[in-house]
Structure formats: C-alpha cells, structure tokens
Amino acid sequence: xxxxxxxxxxxxxxxxxxxxxxxxxxxxxxxxxxxxxxxxxxxxxxxxxxxxxxxxxxxxxxxxxxxxxxxxxxxxxxxxxxxxxxxxxxxxxxxxxxxxxxxxxxxxxxxxxxxxxxxxxxxxxxxxxxxxxxxxxxxxxxxxxxxxxxxxxxxxxxxxxxxxxxxxxxxxxxxxxxxxxxxxxxxxxxxx
Numbered sequence: 001x002x003x004x005x006x007x008x009x010x011x012x013x014x015x016x017x018x019x020x021x022x023x024x025x026x027x028x029x030x031x032x033x034x035x036x037x038x039x040x041x042x043x044x045x046x047x048x049x050x051x052x053x054x055x056x057x058x059x060x061x062x063x064x065x066x067x068x069x070x071x072x073x074x075x076x077x078x079x080x081x082x083x084x085x086x087x088x089x090x091x092x093x094x095x096x097x098x099x100x101x102x103x104x105x106x107x108x109x110x111x112x113x114x115x116x117x118x119x120x121x122x123x124x125x126x127x128x129x130x131x132x133x134x135x136x137x138x139x140x141x142x143x144x145x146x147x148x149x150x151x152x153x154x155x156x157x158x159x160x161x162x163x164x165x166x167x168x169x170x171x172x173x174x175x176x177x178x179x180x181x182x183x184x185x186x187x188x189x190x191x192x
Contacts, residue, residue, distance in 0.1 A: 029070030040075035041082075047071075048079055049088070058091050059084065060121025095122050095130035107146045109139050112174030143175055143183040151191065159188070 066076045083089040102108040117127045170180040
C-alpha cells in the first residue's frame with residue numbers, strides 16, 4: 001500500500017468537501033437574499049432562534065451572523081426586533097451574565113471586561129451598566145486569590161521577577177496598576 005497515495009487522496013477529498021461546503025454556503029446566501037417581505041423576516045427569525053439555541057448572543061452578534069448568511073438589512077432588523085420584544089434577545093441581560101461569569105471564573109475586571117463585551121458587539125451604554133455588576137470589594141479578594149494561585153507555581157523565581165510577572169498577569173485581567181501593586185505587596189507580605 002502506497003501511503004503517499006492514500007494521503008493525497010485524503011487531501012483531495014478534504015478539498016472537495018470544503019468546496020462543496022463553500023458552494024452550499026453561497027447557495028444559502030443567494031436564497032436568503034432572494035427572500036422578500038414576511039417570508040424573509042420569518043426565515044431570519046428562524047435562523048436567529050437556531051443560533052440562540054446553541055448559545056446566548058447579543059443583538060449585534062445576531063445582526064452580523066444574519067448579514068453573513070445573506071439576509072437583507074430590513075428583514076434582519078424586523079426579526080431581531082421581534083426577538084427583543086419577546087424578551088428572547090436582551091443585550092443588558094447578556095452583558096450582565098458575561099460580566100458575572102468572566103469576573104467569577106477568570107477574575108477579569110475593568111478594561112479586560114470592556115474588551116470582552118466590545119468583542120460581543122454590545123453597545124457602550126449597556127457595557128457601562130453591566131460593569132456595575134462588579135463589586136469593588138470583591139475585586140481585591142479575587143485579585144488576591146489570583147496572586148496566591150500564581151505564586152504557588154513560581155517557587156524558584158526571585159521576588160523581583162515574581163512581582164513583574166504577577167503585575168503583568170493582573171494587568172492582562174484588567175486590574176489598575178495601583179490596585180495590583182497593593183494586592184501583590186499584601187499577599188507577598190502574608191506569605192513571608
């Protein structure tokens with residue numbers, strides 16, 4: 001058996017399958033673009049509901065995905081408005097949930113949370129409201145836990161390098177420098 005021949009066949013098959021998928025996507029885009037009136041709105045709403053079945057999304061994300069699928073702007077807006085009216089799509093609820101989970105699971109605050117919400121195409125005014133979910137007292141506790149956890153993995157590293165690495169980690173998670181320096185100092189004093 002010639003292994004290179006089988007490998008070539010596999011590559012050719014993958015390429016053929018990829019081209020079929022591209023053709024099907026293009027056909028679906030053309031079909032969606034050809035829809036008009038109430039039929040276009042209903043189909044856009046159905047596609048959006050299928051997307052929301054898999055995972056919660058913002059209105060902006062749904063708008064972008066429906067546009068990628070080839071739907072016209074007017075049916076997209078009408079379909080999304082119906083979902084908002086039915087309380088299926090809610091940017092405020094989605095943003096609050098993201099803030100709570102990203103803060104609790106990853107320890108993100110401030111800039112890092114804002115960036116996460118922007119990537120999800122959430123409007124700036126909703127982002128501001130959602131950031132109120134983060135309890136300032138809780139951020140010190142979360143930062144301390146993150147520092148302690150990271151310190152356990154930095155056994156053979158000198159203190160100056162530890163401080164630099166910890167400061168960088170907290171900065172990536174959105175903590176302001178003053179809070180980061182204070183928390184790192186407190187935790188390192190406790191450990192000594």
